[in-house]
Amino acid sequence: MIILKLPEEISERAKSVGIEFDPNKRAASFLQIDQESNVYSWINGVEVMSIKEAIKKYEWVKDYMWKIVKSEKDKYTKMAAEDFNGYFIRALPNSKVDVPVEACLYLKRVKTQKVYNLVIAEEGSEINIISGCTSHPSSVGMHIGVSEFFVKKGAKLTFTMIHNWEPNVEVRPRSGVVVDEGGVFVSNYVLLSPVKYVESYPVAYLNKKARASFTSIIVAHEGSTIDLGNHVILKEESSADIVSRAISRGGNVISRGRITGEGKRCKGHLECRGLMLSDEGSILAIPELEAKHPDVDLSHEAAVGKIAEEEIFYLMTRGLTRDEATSAIIRGFLDVEIKGLPEFLKKEIDKAIEMVGEDLM
Amino acid sequence: MESLRVINLGVEAGGKRILENVNLYIKNGQTFVLFGPNGSGKSSLLSAIIGHPNYKIVKGRITFRSEDITNLSPNERVKKGIGIAFQNPPKVSGVKLIDILRYCAKTAGLKGEDIESKIEEYAKMMEMEDMLERNLNDGFSGGEVKRSELLQLMLLNPDFVMLDEPDSGVDLENISIVGNAIKKLLERDKSEKERRKSGLIITHTGHILDYVDADYGVVLFNGRISCIGDPYEILEHIRKYGYEACIRKCLEDRG
Numbered sequence: 001m002i003i004l005k006l007p008e009e010i011s012e013r014a015k016s017v018g019i020e021f022d023p024n025k026r027a028a029s030f031l032q033i034d035q036e037s038n039v040y041s042w043i044n045g046v047e048v049m050s051i052k053e054a055i056k057k058y059e060w061v062k063d064y065m066w067k068i069v070k071s072e073k074d075k076y077t078k079m080a081a082e083d084f085n086g087y088f089i090r091a092l093p094n095s096k097v098d099v100p101v102e103a104c105l106y107l108k109r110v111k112t113q114k115v116y117n118l119v120i121a122e123e124g125s126e127i128n129i130i131s132g133c134t135s136h137p138s139s140v141g142m143h144i145g146v147s148e149f150f151v152k153k154g155a156k157l158t159f160t161m162i163h164n165w166e167p168n169v170e171v172r173p174r175s176g177v178v179v180d181e182g183g184v185f186v187s188n189y190v191l192l193s194p195v196k197y198v199e200s201y202p203v204a205y206l207n208k209k210a211r212a213s214f215t216s217i218i219v220a221h222e223g224s225t226i227d228l229g230n231h232v233i234l235k236e237e238s239s240a241d242i243v244s245r246a247i248s249r250g251g252n253v254i255s256r257g258r259i260t261g262e263g264k265r266c267k268g269h270l271e272c273r274g275l276m277l278s279d280e281g282s283i284l285a286i287p288e289l290e291a292k293h294p295d296v297d298l299s300h301e302a303a304v305g306k307i308a309e310e311e312i313f314y315l316m317t318r319g320l321t322r323d324e325a326t327s328a329i330i331r332g333f334l335d336v337e338i339k340g341l342p343e344f345l346k347k348e349i350d351k352a353i354e355m356v357g358e359d360l361m
Numbered sequence: 362m363e364s365l366r367v368i369n370l371g372v373e374a375g376g377k378r379i380l381e382n383v384n385l386y387i388k389n390g391q392t393f394v395l396f397g398p399n400g401s402g403k404s405s406l407l408s409a410i411i412g413h414p415n416y417k418i419v420k421g422r423i424t425f426r427s428e429d430i431t432n433l434s435p436n437e438r439v440k441k442g443i444g445i446a447f448q449n450p451p452k453v454s455g456v457k458l459i460d461i462l463r464y465c466a467k468t469a470g471l472k473g474e475d476i477e478s479k480i481e482e483y484a485k486m487m488e489m490e491d492m493l494e495r496n497l498n499d500g501f502s503g504g505e506v507k508r509s510e511l512l513q514l515m516l517l518n519p520d521f522v523m524l525d526e527p528d529s530g531v532d533l534e535n536i537s538i539v540g541n542a543i544k545k546l547l548e549r550d551k552s553e554k555e556r557r558k559s560g561l562i563i564t565h566t567g568h569i570l571d572y573v574d575a576d577y578g579v580v581l582f583n584g585r586i587s588c589i590g591d592p593y594e595i596l597e598h599i600r601k602y603g604y605e606a607c608i609r610k611c612l613e614d615r616g
Contacts, residue, residue, distance in 0.1 A: 043549065045494050259543070306452060310451045311453050313413060313414065313435060314434045314447070314450055314451055314453065315453070315456070315461070316434065316439070316462070317411055317434040317435050317439055317441045317444075317445055317447075318437070318439065318461055318464050318465050318468060318517065319436050319440060319464060319467070319468025319469075319511060319517070320436055320464055320468075321434075321436055322434070322436075328456055328460070328464075329453065329455070329456065332453065332454060332455020332456040332460075332496075333453070333454070333455050334455070335455050
């Protein structure tokens with residue numbers, strides 16, 4: 001069943017970021033091209049609409065907005081606060097939606113796409129969201145995306161964001177997350193294609209016994225600068241993992257991560273690995289741990305380097321050519337075990353890696 | 362029928378000459394054991410034969426079934442039927458044991474369902490079923506590394522098998538699994554007439570000879586072959602008198 005007739009180049013680009021527009025595979029689809037949005041929903045238990053519509057429909061929506069990410073934070077949030085569209089996704093209390101909700105933000109003609117997204121997982125709910133952001137072939141412009149996530153008591157939200165931009169696009173997401181008691185937030189970020197500039201540093205507040213994991217898989221091509229990280233603030237008995245895998249093919253990567261332990265018996269681990277595939281470019285890993293309570297358990301590991309010749313040689317003695325061995329090692333490097341990731345999401349990520357894996361050589 | 366020949370081989374690594382005038386002539390069905398003190402060049406010889414880029418052949422040549430392989434890449438040599446089990450293979454994170462076993466099976470020409478069924482069969486034999494999803498050599502014990510290396514070789518099914526200290530760091534529980542695998546790889550379980558496979562085994566302690574029989578022993582010293590003879594006699598001599606005395610005797614015998 002084809003739900004909407006899109007020009008092929010748009011649907012192809014959407015596919016590359018995990019967007020299917022297929023009622024058999026998705027619970028709902030949200031598509032925003034520049035500032036115009038469309039919504040298709042096939043399931044109960046989750047509400048999907050444009051944020052504009054949500055503001056009209058529910059008075060309380062305003063109480064959530066701009067609470068974690070302040071509109072006056074910087075010039076980009078200010079720009080977004082003036083005029084925006086975006087999605088509103090809300091999992092109703094205790095609803096468990098296995099099939100993912102997809103949201104596609106598509107930059108086509110405008111100079112600046114301004115997005116505000118609000119995601120609420122109500123108490124005891126479970127929801128998977130795939131957010132695919134992409135731009136029209138050879139587009140030039142900027143994407144500003146403010147997103148606020150509220151994971152209520154005992155809820156679980158898995159948010160997988162796949163980006164596929166163009167070499168002249170600047171991307172400045174500004175995200176904030178609050179996870180209430182016993183809630184779980186799983187965030188995956190995949191960016192494998194060329195882009196001019198990405199700057200993103202979401203902040204997550206974890207309340208008592210909440211858990212979160214942030215995994216990012218990025219490739220910086222020549223001409224790309226990617227400044228990416230997370231800041232997690234841990235309250236009592238909460239825990240978080242931040243895992244990043246960065247490859248430079250001549251681009252510049254800044255991989256940040258900060259875990260602040262504020263409550264007793266909280267636990268945080270940061271793992272950052274970088275692989276240099278080119279003589280050009282750079283990878284700067286900045287792992288930071290901050291304890292504000294004596295009873296915290298925070299740790300990090302970081303490693304940056306090139307592919308070891310010994311590993312390539314070893315695989316060659318099993319019959320692989322040099323190129324095949326290199327590509328197997330790169331694929332292995334990007335293949336992060338993401339805890340609690342549903343199989344179909346793993347497939348989406350694998351697919352994205354497979355699509356670029358071939359030309360990573 | 363000749364299997365592997367090493368002719369007047371001179372090898373350099375890190376700017377140093379480490380092998381000098383090495384000659385070996387191994388026929389189909391023959392198993393050679395390579396003895397020698399630490400640093401004598403045993404592993405270097407295996408590295409040169411498989412084509413490790415850090416080991417530069419500066420003199421002589423290597424042939425396999427009469428074909429010159431001196432300038433082939435490691436994977437091309439492997440495709441021709443040469444296989445190696447390393448003493449200390451590197452950890453490859455992100456590449457699982459099952460992944461590399463599939464590569465090995467494909468290199469050996471297995472197709473479709475045969476790949477998985479052979480992996481299953483051999484993994485069971487090597488008691489590695491629970492290790493298949495683990496990252497290659499990541500956190501493997503000494504015995505697990507040996508079993509994993511041999512499992513890979515079993516799937517590659519090479520005609521010429523090189524084993525670098527398959528018996529080092531292997532406890533009693535593992536040594537019989539390892540021994541049986543080597544026996545199978547080298548067809549030592551078949552009669553001499555049926556045997557086609559040949560091999561070169563490095564052993565420091567000689568333990569492996571309790572499980573696998575061999576035809577010739579070679580002693581390497583300071584990058585040169587100092588003698589070739591009966592492997593059991595050589596081992597006995599080394600055990601009784603040590604390497605130096607053994608080498609002295611070799612040189613004397615040569616007159």
